[in-house]
């Protein structure tokens with residue numbers, strides 16, 4: 001497994017507060033960005049296996065969309081304990097957005113990874129969710145991964161944030177009433193892209209506390225026909241409007257320094273059976289976001305596809 005490593009520009013949390021406060025005001029009527037102690041993420045609604053998102057944060061882009069389309073390469077499976085070693089942090093807590101392994105599930109599905117990888121003293125704790133579509137009634141199905149599966153694999157592609165899972169200082173973002181066209185994550189990324197010459201990456205978790213959001217879920221069957229255009233991909237994916245509260249895990253990088261990255265990727269779960277790949281809220285008037293983020297110190301590009309394209313990167 002080939003891995004490329006890049007040191008990222010890491011602004012101070014105070015500086016990021018000022019930059020994001022100013023930038024997000026262009027997209028939301030009310031914005032408050034501040035440095036706070038990370039809330040205890042073992043508590044509801046997060047119920048993560050670790051207390052916080054602090055401790056040597058890093059991001060990794062694993063595989064890529066070219067392994068999913070035009071045709072799925074189902075042998076592209078990545079064990080998260082191996083990934084944790086590749087990113088030089090065995091025992092890391094990992095969150096983000098990925099595809100579930102069809103070898104484990106027997107079907108294709110979205111994965112909402114929340115994995116505390118193993119170390120010398122502790123076994124893997126997999127708190128991930130997966131979401132799929134019931135093709136009989138076209139409804140969203142969200143499940144706790146460890147209820148049915150015992151591995152900690154992802155497949156095809158993954159955008160992941162990893163850290164030691166410690167408590168500590170984080171950037172808190174409160175934003176309500178969207179006035180711009182960008183999602184919260186895109187607005188954050190565009191702000192960082194405008195401000196910084198070098199790539200700046202952030203990862204973390206946010207709650208859509210009020211309103212609804214547009215998501216997609218990949219269907220349980222991979223396409224047998226090659227998906228050659230964005231329209232082909234859109235016709236294959238299943239779209240849903242889902243309701244708050246939604247707990248979203250996000251990874252973003254301000255710009256791609258030539259590593260064939262997906263520059264933002266967010267998956268969400270809920271406690272009411274909905275979850276998947278987040279695009280944007282559909283209720284700009286009433287939406288309320290509350291998030292906790294940190295800038296990543298390093299970016300690791302794992303198993304970059306040799307043949308690439310820009311289809312299906314939204």
Ligand SMILES: [Zn+2]
Nearest residue numbers: 097098267277
């Ligand atoms: Zn996704």
